[in-house]
Amino acid sequence: MDRRQVVELFAAAPFVGALGLPPAAAHRGSRFLRELLAAPVQAYAPKFFTAHEWQTVRVLVDLVIPKDDRSGSATDAQVPEFMDFILVEYPDEQLWMRGGLAWLDTETRDRFGRDFLGADAAQRAAVLDDIAWPDQAPAGLHQGVTFFNRFRDFTASGFWSSQMGVADIQYTGNVFVDWQGCPPEQLAKLGVGGR
Numbered sequence: 001m002d003r004r005q006v007v008e009l010f011a012a013a014p015f016v017g018a019l020g021l022p023p024a025a026a027h028r029g030s031r032f033l034r035e036l037l038a039a040p041v042q043a044y045a046p047k048f049f050t051a052h053e054w055q056t057v058r059v060l061v062d063l064v065i066p067k068d069d070r071s072g073s074a075t076d077a078q079v080p081e082f083m084d085f086i087l088v089e090y091p092d093e094q095l096w097m098r099g100g101l102a103w104l105d106t107e108t109r110d111r112f113g114r115d116f117l118g119a120d121a122a123q124r125a126a127v128l129d130d131i132a133w134p135d136q137a138p139a140g141l142h143q144g145v146t147f148f149n150r151f152r153d154f155t156a157s158g159f160w161s162s163q164m165g166v167a168d169i170q171y172t173g174n175v176f177v178d179w180q181g182c183p184p185e186q187l188a189k190l191g192v193g194g195r
Contacts (some may be wrong), residue, residue, distance in 0.1 A: 071168040077156035100147030
């Protein structure tokens with residue numbers, strides 16, 4: 001394993017831990033993001049998500065990580081594409097996502113008469129505020145809390161393993177250092193000789 005692979009594993013470690021996937025999944029996921037970002041800009045066609053789920057995920061990830069003055073949003077970092085890739089690669093992870101998105105639409109529809117996409121910003125915030133903090137969630141929202149916490153972890157893992165996310169945390173590794181060794185005067189002072 002080379003240094004680049006180790007760094008990729010560290011960058012994707014939160015994702016691997018959140019979903020319980022093997023380290024190889026993180027490596028393939030980060031490689032997928034690099035290839036996706038290097039490819040010419042074109043519309044991405046999701047392989048797992050339905051059209052409605054795709055639009056919901058795109059809205060939801062940007063509510064989790066919106067654009068700010070330091071970096072773009074989760075969609076700018078192509079987190080939905082990352083999620084779609086991982087969910088295709090690991091079908092055992094699909095049920096919680098599809099079920100959680102359906103729960104979100106049902107809960108929003110029960111409260112406001114429209115699905116999550118059709119709800120306005122205040123209505124979306126009301127639902128998400130109720131499921132964002134597990135210890136403060138109203139009774140009966142356990143499924144939503146579980147889904148949203150997992151979704152938030154998945155979003156964060158995708159974002160902070162992307163080039164944009166690495167830049168956002170101002171990671172300064174992966175920079176070539178031309179180290180010439182210990183200066184000769186210091187080697188002489190220590191009595192260990194020159195180069």
